[in-house]
Amino acid sequence: DAGVIQSPRHEVTEMGQEVTLRCKPISGHDYLFWYRQTMMRGLELLIYFNNNVPIDDSGMPEDRFSAKMPNASFSTLKIQPSEPRDSAVYFCASSLRGATVLLDTEAFFGQGTRLTVV
Amino acid sequence: AQSVTQLDSHVSVSEGTPVLLRCNYSSSYSPSLFWYVQHPNKGLQLLLKYTSAATLVKGINGFEAEFKKSETSFHLTKPSAHMSDAAEYFCVVLIVGFQKLVFGTGTRLLVSP
Numbered sequence: 723d724a725g726v727i728q729s730p731r732h733e734v735t736e737m738g739q740e741v742t743l744r745c746k747p748i749s750g751h752d753y754l755f756w757y758r759q760t761m762m763r764g765l766e767l768l769i770y771f772n773n774n775v776p777i778d779d780s781g782m783p784e785d786r787f788s789a790k791m792p793n794a795s796f797s798t799l800k801i802q803p804s805e806p807r808d809s810a811v812y813f814c815a816s817s818l819r820g821a822t823v824l825l826d827t828e829a830f831f832g833q834g835t836r837l838t839v840v
Numbered sequence: 841a842q843s844v845t846q847l848d849s850h851v852s853v854s855e856g857t858p859v860l861l862r863c864n865y866s867s868s869y870s871p872s873l874f875w876y877v878q879h880p881n882k883g884l885q886l887l888l889k890y891t892s893a894a895t896l897v898k899g900i901n902g903f904e905a906e907f908k909k910s911e912t913s914f915h916l917t918k919p920s921a922h923m924s925d926a927a928e929y930f931c932v933v934l935i936v937g938f939q940k941l942v943f944g945t946g947t948r949l950l951v952s953p
Contacts, residue, residue, distance in 0.1 A: 767941065
Protein backbone atom coordinates (compact mmCIF):
# COMPACT_ATOMS: atom_id res chain seq x y z
CA ASP A 723 0.00 0.00 0.00
CA ALA A 724 1.26 3.51 -0.79
CA GLY A 725 0.25 4.87 2.59
CA VAL A 726 -1.94 7.87 3.25
CA ILE A 727 -1.88 10.14 0.23
CA GLN A 728 -2.54 13.84 0.47
CA SER A 729 -2.84 16.39 -2.28
CA PRO A 730 -1.68 18.92 -3.06
CA ARG A 731 1.65 18.93 -1.19
CA HIS A 732 1.78 22.72 -1.34
CA GLU A 733 -0.96 25.26 -1.87
CA VAL A 734 -0.61 29.01 -2.08
CA THR A 735 -3.81 31.00 -2.35
CA GLU A 736 -5.09 34.48 -1.87
CA MET A 737 -7.18 35.51 1.08
CA GLY A 738 -10.86 34.97 0.42
CA GLN A 739 -10.40 32.08 -1.97
CA GLU A 740 -11.74 28.59 -1.41
CA VAL A 741 -9.20 25.90 -0.65
CA THR A 742 -9.79 22.15 -0.84
CA LEU A 743 -7.37 19.64 0.62
CA ARG A 744 -7.64 15.99 -0.29
CA CYS A 745 -6.81 12.74 1.42
CA LYS A 746 -6.82 9.09 0.44
CA PRO A 747 -6.53 6.85 3.49
CA ILE A 748 -4.93 3.43 3.57
CA SER A 749 -7.27 0.88 2.12
CA GLY A 750 -9.27 -0.92 4.78
CA HIS A 751 -8.71 1.67 7.48
CA ASP A 752 -11.95 2.71 9.10
CA TYR A 753 -10.78 5.85 10.91
CA LEU A 754 -9.65 9.05 9.25
CA PHE A 755 -8.27 12.12 11.00
CA TRP A 756 -7.50 15.67 9.94
CA TYR A 757 -4.82 17.53 11.91
CA ARG A 758 -3.42 21.02 11.60
CA GLN A 759 0.14 21.90 12.58
CA THR A 760 1.29 25.44 13.34
CA MET A 761 4.23 26.86 15.23
CA MET A 762 1.94 28.49 17.76
CA ARG A 763 -0.42 25.61 18.48
CA GLY A 764 1.49 22.50 17.48
CA LEU A 765 -0.60 19.58 16.20
CA GLU A 766 -4.35 19.95 16.68
CA LEU A 767 -7.02 17.44 15.79
CA LEU A 768 -9.64 19.14 13.65
CA ILE A 769 -12.08 16.32 12.93
CA TYR A 770 -12.20 12.56 12.60
CA PHE A 771 -14.40 10.06 10.84
CA ASN A 772 -15.33 6.47 11.55
CA ASN A 773 -16.70 4.49 8.63
CA ASN A 774 -17.16 7.74 6.70
CA VAL A 775 -19.24 9.34 9.45
CA PRO A 776 -17.91 12.41 11.28
CA ILE A 777 -17.55 11.52 14.94
CA ASP A 778 -16.00 14.58 16.51
CA ASP A 779 -15.58 17.95 14.81
CA SER A 780 -15.02 19.95 17.98
CA GLY A 781 -11.55 20.89 16.77
CA MET A 782 -12.76 22.61 13.63
CA PRO A 783 -11.89 26.26 14.27
CA GLU A 784 -14.93 27.92 12.71
CA ASP A 785 -17.67 27.58 10.16
CA ARG A 786 -15.29 28.42 7.35
CA PHE A 787 -13.90 24.90 7.76
CA SER A 788 -15.78 21.85 6.57
CA ALA A 789 -14.81 18.23 5.98
CA LYS A 790 -16.46 15.43 4.11
CA MET A 791 -15.86 11.77 3.53
CA PRO A 792 -18.12 10.65 0.68
CA ASN A 793 -16.63 7.16 0.63
CA ALA A 794 -14.08 5.00 2.39
CA SER A 795 -11.25 6.01 0.09
CA PHE A 796 -11.55 9.79 -0.04
CA SER A 797 -11.91 12.78 2.23
CA THR A 798 -11.76 16.53 1.75
CA LEU A 799 -11.11 19.45 4.04
CA LYS A 800 -12.42 22.72 2.69
CA ILE A 801 -11.76 26.25 3.85
CA GLN A 802 -14.03 28.96 2.50
CA PRO A 803 -13.16 31.77 2.57
CA SER A 804 -9.53 31.30 3.46
CA GLU A 805 -7.63 33.71 5.70
CA PRO A 806 -3.90 34.24 6.31
CA ARG A 807 -4.20 32.73 9.78
CA ASP A 808 -5.22 29.44 8.17
CA SER A 809 -1.67 29.06 6.91
CA ALA A 810 -0.38 25.78 8.34
CA VAL A 811 0.49 22.22 7.46
CA TYR A 812 -2.58 20.03 7.33
CA PHE A 813 -2.12 16.33 7.95
CA CYS A 814 -4.45 13.49 7.21
CA ALA A 815 -4.09 10.19 9.08
CA SER A 816 -5.88 6.88 9.05
CA SER A 817 -6.02 3.91 11.37
CA LEU A 818 -7.40 0.42 11.23
CA ARG A 819 -8.59 -0.38 14.69
CA GLY A 820 -11.90 0.76 16.00
CA ALA A 821 -12.75 2.02 19.46
CA THR A 822 -13.17 -1.49 20.80
CA VAL A 823 -9.53 -2.32 20.16
CA LEU A 824 -7.88 0.81 21.39
CA LEU A 825 -4.80 -0.88 22.70
CA ASP A 826 -3.60 -1.87 19.28
CA THR A 827 -4.09 1.39 17.47
CA GLU A 828 -1.59 3.05 15.23
CA ALA A 829 -2.34 6.06 13.10
CA PHE A 830 -0.51 6.42 9.79
CA PHE A 831 0.06 9.95 8.59
CA GLY A 832 0.29 11.45 5.14
CA GLN A 833 3.07 13.84 4.26
CA GLY A 834 0.86 16.85 4.75
CA THR A 835 -0.32 19.81 2.71
CA ARG A 836 1.49 23.05 3.37
CA LEU A 837 -1.09 25.82 2.96
CA THR A 838 -0.08 29.44 2.59
CA VAL A 839 -2.78 32.09 2.43
CA VAL A 840 -1.50 35.49 1.35
CA ALA B 841 -8.57 15.07 30.90
CA GLN B 842 -5.80 13.18 29.16
CA SER B 843 -2.77 15.16 28.02
CA VAL B 844 0.98 15.00 27.61
CA THR B 845 3.66 17.53 28.45
CA GLN B 846 6.99 17.56 26.72
CA LEU B 847 9.38 19.26 29.04
CA ASP B 848 11.97 20.44 26.53
CA SER B 849 11.30 22.30 23.30
CA HIS B 850 14.87 21.66 22.09
CA VAL B 851 17.50 19.08 22.99
CA SER B 852 21.04 19.23 21.61
CA VAL B 853 23.41 16.27 21.70
CA SER B 854 26.61 15.23 20.01
CA GLU B 855 26.71 12.27 17.68
CA GLY B 856 27.40 9.10 19.63
CA THR B 857 26.09 10.40 22.96
CA PRO B 858 22.84 9.30 24.65
CA VAL B 859 19.49 10.90 23.89
CA LEU B 860 16.81 11.64 26.47
CA LEU B 861 13.52 13.27 25.46
CA ARG B 862 11.16 13.79 28.35
CA CYS B 863 7.41 13.36 28.42
CA ASN B 864 4.94 13.40 31.30
CA TYR B 865 1.33 12.35 30.90
CA SER B 866 -1.91 13.05 32.65
CA SER B 867 -4.63 10.44 32.47
CA SER B 868 -7.48 9.14 34.58
CA TYR B 869 -7.18 5.77 32.91
CA SER B 870 -4.35 3.45 32.03
CA PRO B 871 -3.04 5.39 29.06
CA SER B 872 -1.99 4.36 25.60
CA LEU B 873 1.10 6.39 24.79
CA PHE B 874 3.10 6.86 21.63
CA TRP B 875 6.18 8.57 20.34
CA TYR B 876 6.11 9.90 16.79
CA VAL B 877 8.98 11.43 14.83
CA GLN B 878 8.73 14.08 12.13
CA HIS B 879 11.67 14.70 9.84
CA PRO B 880 11.85 18.06 8.04
CA ASN B 881 9.11 18.44 5.43
CA LYS B 882 7.92 14.93 6.06
CA GLY B 883 4.90 13.31 7.67
CA LEU B 884 4.78 11.69 11.08
CA GLN B 885 6.16 8.23 11.69
CA LEU B 886 5.42 6.03 14.67
CA LEU B 887 8.53 5.25 16.71
CA LEU B 888 6.97 3.12 19.42
CA LYS B 889 3.84 2.64 21.49
CA TYR B 890 2.96 1.64 25.02
CA THR B 891 -0.23 -0.35 25.49
CA SER B 892 0.31 -1.83 28.98
CA ALA B 893 1.87 -5.09 27.78
CA ALA B 894 5.36 -4.15 29.01
CA THR B 895 6.71 -1.04 30.70
CA LEU B 896 9.88 -0.92 28.58
CA VAL B 897 8.99 -0.49 24.97
CA LYS B 898 11.44 -0.86 22.10
CA GLY B 899 10.87 1.01 18.89
CA ILE B 900 12.50 1.54 15.55
CA ASN B 901 15.97 2.98 14.96
CA GLY B 902 17.23 1.97 18.40
CA PHE B 903 14.80 4.10 20.39
CA GLU B 904 13.05 2.89 23.49
CA ALA B 905 10.79 4.35 26.14
CA GLU B 906 9.92 3.34 29.67
CA PHE B 907 6.47 3.79 31.16
CA LYS B 908 6.72 4.78 34.82
CA LYS B 909 3.35 5.05 36.47
CA SER B 910 4.75 6.38 39.75
CA GLU B 911 6.32 9.28 37.90
CA THR B 912 3.61 9.60 35.20
CA SER B 913 6.44 9.63 32.68
CA PHE B 914 7.15 8.09 29.30
CA HIS B 915 10.63 9.34 28.40
CA LEU B 916 12.24 8.44 25.08
CA THR B 917 15.88 7.32 25.05
CA LYS B 918 18.55 6.11 22.70
CA PRO B 919 22.03 5.01 23.77
CA SER B 920 23.90 6.66 20.90
CA ALA B 921 22.64 9.45 18.68
CA HIS B 922 23.10 9.48 14.91
CA MET B 923 23.00 12.52 12.68
CA SER B 924 19.92 11.06 11.02
CA ASP B 925 18.05 11.25 14.35
CA ALA B 926 17.80 15.04 14.04
CA ALA B 927 14.06 15.66 13.84
CA GLU B 928 11.05 16.71 15.88
CA TYR B 929 9.67 14.17 18.32
CA PHE B 930 6.11 14.11 19.62
CA CYS B 931 4.80 12.36 22.68
CA VAL B 932 1.17 11.39 22.14
CA VAL B 933 -1.66 10.03 24.28
CA LEU B 934 -4.74 8.25 22.99
CA ILE B 935 -8.01 9.55 24.40
CA VAL B 936 -9.81 6.49 25.70
CA GLY B 937 -13.13 5.80 24.04
CA PHE B 938 -12.76 8.42 21.36
CA GLN B 939 -9.89 7.19 19.22
CA LYS B 940 -8.30 10.65 19.43
CA LEU B 941 -4.57 11.19 19.52
CA VAL B 942 -3.52 14.23 21.53
CA PHE B 943 -0.04 15.48 20.71
CA GLY B 944 2.50 17.15 22.93
CA THR B 945 4.12 20.34 21.74
CA GLY B 946 7.13 18.50 20.38
CA THR B 947 10.86 18.40 21.12
CA ARG B 948 13.32 19.28 18.42
CA LEU B 949 16.40 17.08 18.60
CA LEU B 950 19.59 18.60 17.25
CA VAL B 951 22.59 16.32 16.66
CA SER B 952 26.02 17.83 16.14
CA PRO B 953 29.05 16.04 14.68
